[in-house]
Amino acid sequence: MLPVTHTTAPAGGGGSKRHRSGRYSLFVLWVRRLFKPKQMDFQYTLWTMLQLCISPKTAYRHASYHKQTKNHWARDDPAFVVLCAALVAATATAYCLAFGNGVGRSMLFIVSAVAVDFLALGCGIATLGWGLANRALRRKAQHSHAVEQSVEWMYAFDVHCNAFFPAFLLLAVLQLVLCPVLLTNTFLSTVLSAALWALGLSYYCYLTFLGYSALPFLERTELFLYPIALVVVAAPLAILAGINPTKVALRFWFDYK
Template identity: 40%
Template sequence: MSVLPLNSPTVSSYNLNGHGNSRTSSSMSSRIPAIFRRLHRFQQMDFELAAWQLTYLCLSPKRVYRNVYFHKQTKNTWARDDPAILVLLAACLSVAAIAWSVVYSYTPLQAIQLALLMIIRDYLLVGVIVATILWAFSNGVLLSPPSHSTPADSKVEWAYAFDVHTNAFFPFFLMLYIAQLFLVAIILKNNWICLFISNTLYLAAFAQYVYGVYLGLNALPFLVRTEVLLAPLLPLFTGYVASLLGFNVAKHVLSMYFGS
């Protein structure tokens, strides 16, 4: 009679469960966009390319989107997988938070809180919401009818929609987080010229963001009727004209932001 058991259900079930958990974990990890999964790989980030992209997002944004075709051909994805641009944007927002904290005489702890607010809420949380809306709307409304020349995987990736938000956010950031900082002493004054400057700055920022979103999705060859993405410009301009009657946008936004 053998002393040792011929089979070990405990060990077997342990291996089975461990393998299952590994596969489940791998499946869940694969659903997270590569740009977020690789945030800890600083040595592999191409900060030079990211800086080039941020520069041309202001000078010639169409040139940035020419690279998505090359990225699709080489890596079989429309979305970027290098998180360097996220790190640079977080750094820019942190510097802006420090500058605004100096203007409003914030303590170091308050400056850190402001930086986290700008990064997590203004950029990431808003980006997740916008990307989800763009992803659902594009795949539900803007996809071209299937044809023999259309690849089977011609759908907007959620990660690409987040890329579109990222690209559109940087010019928006320069106008409302940087330019507004230098103009804050002017735009908060109580006269119509200052109100005009304030509201025009906000109009330009949001219009640039809408146009950036349009450029990003218009770059995908399998989307049609992308002009509808410019539709928010009409209510935006209407609201701008109405605001010139006496509603200073900067005053209300900064009072909500800084409580003053």
């Protein structure tokens, strides 16, 4: 999941083979640990989650230490994904208890929240970031013998998961807590809902920017901040139009009226 460093390969593609081998080995290790909970470091993962909320630069500083000690940027521990999936499932269950109508539809919503909203959508976003970083943001080599580096897909997925966690706390957990206020038919509820969604989406973009800017071989990573400008413009327009994002989300999820 991290950028893998490899020198320009001679004829025969030896460097490329080593690159693929290292990437495959990391993925196999990640999958093996997924089925061995005792090998997951949940304590460190919880610390990382806390840092992503209060000091995200500290969290990515430790990613650099990981690169120095294990020679890859991506996490080889699936604990972060496991905890996020559990949090998504638990929060989806809470929403179903509050707004759901039927056991079958509620079960479908919970599975969809984990499999589609978190994993599938996350893989899609990670793929877009991975492609953009490798195709447009890598620094050009200064000479023909310079070390070539690239962003591995697994690291791009790590970046998404890191950005997803605080945004999810804001747009799902905190929103659920504030629903009695956000669902009232008042101008204040519309302002608070729009501000909450603007903050959550903006923080997601910011953490995504930090994730890619932590890689020393990338440049112009501020591109990942550009969507914040759209959020800043969209939020006041939504308020003026009387659009409450919380009501829109619940209407999409549960046909809330």
